[in-house]
Amino acid sequence: MKLNLVVGGAAGQGLKTLNYILSKTFFRKGFSIYSSKDYMSRVRGGHNFMSIRIGDEEITGPTTEEDILLALNEETIELHQDKLVDDSTILYDGELEDRRSVNLSASEIAKEIGNSKVASTVFIGGVLKILGLDLAETKEVLDEYFEDEEIKEINYKALEAGYQEVETDYQLPSVSKTDNQILIDGNQAVGLGAVMAGVQFYSAYPMTPSTGVMNYIANQENKLGIVVEQAEDEIAAINMAIGASYSGVRAMTGTSGGGFALMNEGLGLAGVAETPLVIAEVQRPGPATGLPTRTEQSDLSFVINSSQGEFPLVVLAPKDAQDAFHQTFRAFNLAEKYQLPVIILSDQFLADSKKNITEFDLDSLTIKRSIMSDEEAEKIEDYKRYQLTEDGISPLAYPGQLEDEVVVFDSDEHDQEGHITEDADTRVKMVDKRAKKIEKLIDEDLAEPEYIGPEKIDYLLVGWGSTYGPLLEAREKLAQDDCQVGVLSFSDVWPLPTAKLEEKAENIELIVVENNSTGQFSKLIRSETGIKASEKILKYDGRPFTGFELYNAIKEEVMF
């Protein structure tokens, strides 16, 4: 069973609260849940909606079909007509000439109760009644959400009133509560991964859709002694983080495409100066300002080729919230081990989608510091920040750590001590030194893509990053039609791991699925392996793929 509930209205009508309370209620009841946002770049007005998909089995992505539409204004009903089906229910405060509509005079009820603001809680009561669910968990959530006792009381009343007002149709299957689940979105997962990895300094300039990462970490700063600094611009943000990293602490910055464009010079600085740095690049459609609140995977080519010159960097594209947490945690260890920038390439779809996932196993996490220990530091004589070594990795100390030695960091080409040089031989040695690190990383740390599907397949679907969930759903639907399809989903995208792809792609049609218009990943595969995709399924209207849409596209465009 899967059911899609959509809450739509204008910005400022309390959609966020509605989404939060309903999502948390379903989650606490034990349903699998996937909630995503579709919002406009404005503070008030416009049309925004949130989809909450619930079910009794895992849900990996959104759908467009709407089973219940909670319409906070009339415009919502017009705009969502084509997504409603015959047995949809429309919950609306007003008279509607549609046999599917259920009228709930939420604003009138709220006024009677004594506070017009609680109309959305009246609706929550209505929704729960329609679904045939009780109110226990919702009361608990309201209790946590509001601090003021009086406000709590009035919200309980509103909830009950909404519940009494409508008749029930649905009977959802019963599910049991599970205690090892959490409900988290992609940005929160990146933030939590960073905090667990020991980030102590985060500097950024607010930019949608990356701001959630900063919000999450800032929320923890007093508890954990972390500092989040809002920089004057993205240039300052990355340079501050570089200064903190040079000082020996784990540092991170985050932004979206346009901000990342400004950070490019700083990225090269981290590269040539071999400074560990983690950057979250939460993609939105571009170029320039593009579609600020929408999704796309179109910064891949830009990110892997970012900044002038040649230097090693790593790009990780998380698949879902679970992966976003682990990849961010891993990014800090990698950045420090190899002394280079690691970019978490996320996107708005992943950033703003909430999903229930299995609780993280904290015992499996190990912070591996690669800065020299104080004992090692004591033994150092004649310290060379950029000492030439077999694997290209030099001993890393921070200023003040060494008794009589200094740590010199340089953006110019430099000698082993970190001083400017224009010597031709040293230049070649330093370029080679930096390149060697990536060879070691490929040998020791690069992760192959995940393969999902049977051994024998007719088609191989290839994706990267957040298309993972919709691809899984499409594969399942295809399997139900007896079409044997495998999914190969990449998280490590640069350097590109090629072994599994080469193995799986042999004698099989390759279908690459991407949220961009030029097939950037398919080009990357071709340039790195020579393997050419037979089909590309591309989407670039600013919205994410749904599993059903992919299923249809594969059926119609690929199989005919």
Add this chain to the structure above:
Amino acid sequence: MLNKEIYQADQDTAWCPGCGNLPLRNVLADVLAELELSPTDVAMFTGIGQAAKMVHYIKVNGLNGLHGRALPPALGMRIANHKLKVIVESGDGDTYGEGGNHLLHNIRRNPDIAHFVHNNQIYGLTKGQASPTTEEGTTTTVQPNGITAKPFNPIKFAVAMEASFVARGFVGNQEQLKELMKEALNHRGYALIDILQPCVSFNKLNTYQWYSKRVYQLDEQYDPTDYQAALQKAEEWGDNIPTGVIYRNERPIFRDKFPQLDDNTPLVEKEINPKELSELVDEFK
């Protein structure tokens, strides 16, 4: 007092003979020695330009970063480790041109940083274009009709922003410069010293002689804590150029505004264990 030789401030440089950077480096080494700051106690942050090469010509911890971007990484260190003395050393183009936005915001933040600006009123490294402080009307290779913009007055700007320490020095007066640098390094907060110095290769107007004829030292009667007086002094330029501490105030430094920072243990000495953070995961239940 430490032995000045530990800073190795006598090695060869890429600076022109007669460059104002040379006496400035000498004064800096004296200051560090007199304040008994060993090379490992100090971290210097620079941008790009001739002045920014200071990191390579004096032995202290140093980050030679990007053009105009000396302040942001210095700020990162100010959070990470409060035990080191942080110096930002950069030129007029680096600080007032490319880095103007950072200057503005770091005066607002008031981090504990001593900022020494080598102001030679010209772009030396790129061979003589206008800097933000070059006189209006000056002709250069890229401004053959003369510079069309009014010169930036860093002193007036910093005073107006109520920077916590604003001074002007001159490399021709090394004794005074030394005292100013010591004061700046001992000041809690952002301390800006605009240091007049000649560019012997490209600035034919603002020479040693030009400056020597015009600069004068503020006398003991002058009260640098008087904001209105400081604003007036900041206006003086031309025939009479005041040097000394022009404005000073006491206000909380950047780091003091973070209650979560521990005053004894720098962030870099703290350890985090993810296994102890399970309550963070519980918040998502």
